[in-house]
Amino acid sequence: xxxxxxxxxxxxxxxxxxxxxVLALFVLEPxxxxxxxxxxxxxxxxxxxxxxQIKYESFNSKVEQSAAQFKQQYGGSINPQxxxxxxxxxxQAEVANVLLNxxxxxxxxxxSGDELFDLLQGNNPSPLIVQYFGNPQTGQVDRAAxxxxxxxxxxxxxxxxxxxxxQAEIEKQALQQKYANLLRNSVYVTSLEANxxxxxxxxxxxxxxxxxxxxxILDAVVKPTDADYEAYYNDNKKRFDNPSETRSFxxxxxxxxxxxxxxxxxxxxxxxxxxxxxxxxxxxxxSANNSDVKVxxxxxxxGKLDPAVDSVIFNYPAGSFYGPVLxxxxxxxxxxxxxxxxxDSVKASHILIDPTKVGGESNAFKxxxxxxxxxxxGASFAQLASKYSVDGSKDKGGELGTFGRGAMVADFEDxxxxxxxxxxxxxxxxxxxxxxxxxxxxxxxxVAKLAYIEKSxxxxxxxxDAAHKKATLFLNEINGDNFKATAEKAGYTVALADKIxxxxxxxxxxxxxxxxxxxAYKVNKGDVLPDIYxxxxxxxxxxxxxxxxxxxxxxxDVKDQIKPMVMNAVKAKMLTEKMEKALVGANGINAxxxxxxxxxxxxxxxxxxxxxxxxxxxxxxxxxxxxxxxVGKLSKAIQGDKGVYAFVVDGFTNPAPIANTYKxxxxxxxxxxxxxxxxxxxxxxxxSDIKDNRVKFY
Numbered sequence: 001x002x003x004x005x006x007x008x009x010x011x012x013x014x015x016x017x018x019x020x021x022v023l024a025l026f027v028l029e030p031x032x033x034x035x036x037x038x039x040x041x042x043x044x045x046x047x048x049x050x051x052x053q054i055k056y057e058s059f060n061s062k063v064e065q066s067a068a069q070f071k072q073q074y075g076g077s078i079n080p081q082x083x084x085x086x087x088x089x090x091x092q093a094e095v096a097n098v099l100l101n102x103x104x105x106x107x108x109x110x111x112s113g114d115e116l117f118d119l120l121q122g123n124n125p126s127p128l129i130v131q132y133f134g135n136p137q138t139g140q141v142d143r144a145a146x147x148x149x150x151x152x153x154x155x156x157x158x159x160x161x162x163x164x165x166x167q168a169e170i171e172k173q174a175l176q177q178k179y180a181n182l183l184r185n186s187v188y189v190t191s192l193e194a195n196x197x198x199x200x201x202x203x204x205x206x207x208x209x210x211x212x213x214x215x216x217i218l219d220a221v222v223k224p225t226d227a228d229y230e231a232y233y234n235d236n237k238k239r240f241d242n243p244s245e246t247r248s249f250x251x252x253x254x255x256x257x258x259x260x261x262x263x264x265x266x267x268x269x270x271x272x273x274x275x276x277x278x279x280x281x282x283x284x285x286x287s288a289n290n291s292d293v294k295v296x297x298x299x300x301x302x303g304k305l306d307p308a309v310d311s312v313i314f315n316y317p318a319g320s321f322y323g324p325v326l327x328x329x330x331x332x333x334x335x336x337x338x339x340x341x342x343x344d345s346v347k348a349s350h351i352l353i354d355p356t357k358v359g360g361e362s363n364a365f366k367x368x369x370x371x372x373x374x375x376x377x378g379a380s381f382a383q384l385a386s387k388y389s390v391d392g393s394k395d396k397g398g399e400l401g402t403f404g405r406g407a408m409v410a411d412f413e414d415x416x417x418x419x420x421x422x423x424x425x426x427x428x429x430x431x432x433x434x435x436x437x438x439x440x441x442x443x444x445x446x447v448a449k450l451a452y453i454e455k456s457x458x459x460x461x462x463x464x465d466a467a468h469k470k471a472t473l474f475l476n477e478i479n480g481d482n483f484k485a486t487a488e489k490a491g492y493t494v495a496l497a498d499k500i501x502x503x504x505x506x507x508x509x510x511x512x513x514x515x516x517x518x519x520a521y522k523v524n525k526g527d528v529l530p531d532i533y534x535x536x537x538x539x540x541x542x543x544x545x546x547x548x549x550x551x552x553x554x555x556x557d558v559k560d561q562i563k564p565m566v567m568n569a570v571k572a573k574m575l576t577e578k579m580e581k582a583l584v585g586a587n588g589i590n591a592x593x594x595x596x597x598x599x600x601x602x603x604x605x606x607x608x609x610x611x612x613x614x615x616x617x618x619x620x621x622x623x624x625x626x627x628x629x630x631v632g633k634l635s636k637a638i639q640g641d642k643g644v645y646a647f648v649v650d651g652f653t654n655p656a657p658i659a660n661t662y663k664x665x666x667x668x669x670x671x672x673x674x675x676x677x678x679x680x681x682x683x684x685x686x687x688s689d690i691k692d693n694r695v696k697f698y
Contacts, residue, residue, distance in 0.1 A: 050690070
């Protein structure tokens with residue numbers, strides 16, 4: 001892909017991001033002027049990383065860039081969850097940038113001028129240079145194009161800004177690679193470790209076991225004491241380190257689903273639209289103005305529409321009318337404008353001419369016609385594309401590959417699919433004037449040009465007002481102490497959103513919860529949130545029930561959470577006592593099973609590195625004990641995750657001696673090295689002072 005294509009398709013995000021920042025600051029300025037009275041910290045600081053402030057303006061531009069990438073990937077719009085991901089991506093990039101740059105400086109890592117030249121123009125180009133200037137088929141970089149683009153910076157400020165960004169990213173990647181190589185070279189595996197790993201993956205054990213499942217004891221008869229909770233907590237403290245503050249809230253969603261009356265009103269409207277649709281003189285305009293869902297007014301292939309429509313409409317001849325039909329939550333009306341057999345896909349090449357570079361559209365069409373005539377007389381299309389096209393495909397002779405319907409803009413698609421193999425066509429699109437060569441047309445199936453109307457069963461304003469009134473009355477009636485009781489008395493369902501992080505973009509049962517989550521971080525435990533929150537499917541009233549601070553959680557913080565595990569620990573004591581009594585005098589696993597009234601379960605070919613008991617669960621303690629046991633010896637009681645066990649090993653099958661210790665070491669080093677960069681970054685974060693205030697801005 002050439003630099004111009006890169007600029008057009010990728011770098012526009014930075015301009016969009018800049019505009020978004022200006023608009024956002026214009027809206028937020030009255031609030032920002034109040035400074036710490038609102039935020040409790042500098043008014044424009046999103047967070048600090050080891051004392052380095054992350055300012056809102058620069059940070060938000062990076063959020064916009066990330067969001068723009070999501071928009072391009074997912075068709076022009078993103079949901080709240082994707083927006084939250086965009087914020088998270090930008091924040092993680094900031095954290096990585098600050099912490100890793102400090103680490104590079106501490107270690108003396110730099111990218112020299114010679115190294116940078118090699119990455120840009122030399123024999124070891126950066127992967128980014130390969131991406132933007134490389135031939136996709138050969139992987140070879142067009143160094144002449146790189147040099148030309150670099151020289152053009154002096155005359156093109158926009159290009160210079162883009163090269164500055166690209167060069168900064170290339171340097172960043174080079175430094176990260178150096179750091180990763182340092183970490184990799186610090187990894188060492190001994191021969192003993194290699195041999196133990198080999199044995200753990202290849203030594204086989206055959207054994208028989210008897211189990212007493214925790215589920216055999218009813219929860220109602222188990223009464224854990226404070227000492228039981230304390231013991232479990234102390235044994236598992238490392239599990240209760242909270243990486244981020246979380247908050248939990250109860251809520252009620254006052255539904256705004258359409259009523260029977262709303263559905264009847266929509267049906268009446270649809271019936272009226274059907275009458276007008278059948279006689280309208282302008283099908284495309286009428287459908288565009290009246291449909292809640294926009295379907296392109298072009299030829300469509302089967303599989304693109306709602307199944308209820310898709311299964312029948314392609315059998316209808318031109319001039320047919322379908323509907324109104326209720327499918328899912330909407331009515332469908334379809335008029336078949338035309339129907340024919342068309343290729344399934346097309347292989348094509350093109351030459352794209354930019355009218356602004358040849359003196360206007362008239363000159364562009366003249367040039368296109370001239371190129372078409374040259375091709376028809378035998379000239380090389382690929383050579384002409386390389387010389388005249390402004391599109392990135394010129395480096396491949398204009399080849400676009402094979403594409404199906406929907407992959408190209410409408411005008412281009414119509415020309416490619418409506419022609420025949422060998423045709424040379426000149427068409428205009430939003431990108432300029434195209435000379436298209438149809439290389440091949442593959443397959444054949446029926447396509448239809450449709451005028452399409454879809455009307456959703458939406459709630460009326462009366463329904464919305466009624467739901468909002470219920471929410472308002474409930475909000476005025478409750479406080480933190482009576483939220484649940486009042487809800488249950490009124491017959492409302494109380495839902496729980498548990499352990500929500502400050503920047504989370506989703507919550508169970510809520511489609512747009514960001515403002516609710518932000519407000520939950522402004523109130524105290526037990527408070528009712530002051531507002532009614534509008535979701536796509538209802539109005540929400542919420543009550544903050546819990547706050548879990550960042551860091552080591554106390555027993556009180558996790559007591560409810562660990563109750564099932566503590567119950568199992570108490571059951572384990574009870575069943576261990578039962579198992580040990582049965583073990584006394586038992587001369588084998590079968591005798592033990594008989595005394596307990598249980599059956600013996602055989603296990604074949606168990607390996608230490610995969611301690612999953614077939615049909616049961618992962619039982620690390622049991623499998624570990626098996627591989628540390630003697631053959632034929634009845635074990636003592638083993639407390640596992642699902643029950644208490646006793647076993648006898650029938651035998652072990654040792655693998656052949658390791659053939660290549662060096663290869664085993666390299667495999668282990670490779671696996672450790674792949675994890676090392678992430679582990680090092682995690683360690684850097686844990687040792688850093690990071691203050692995250694994003695919840696106050698997003």
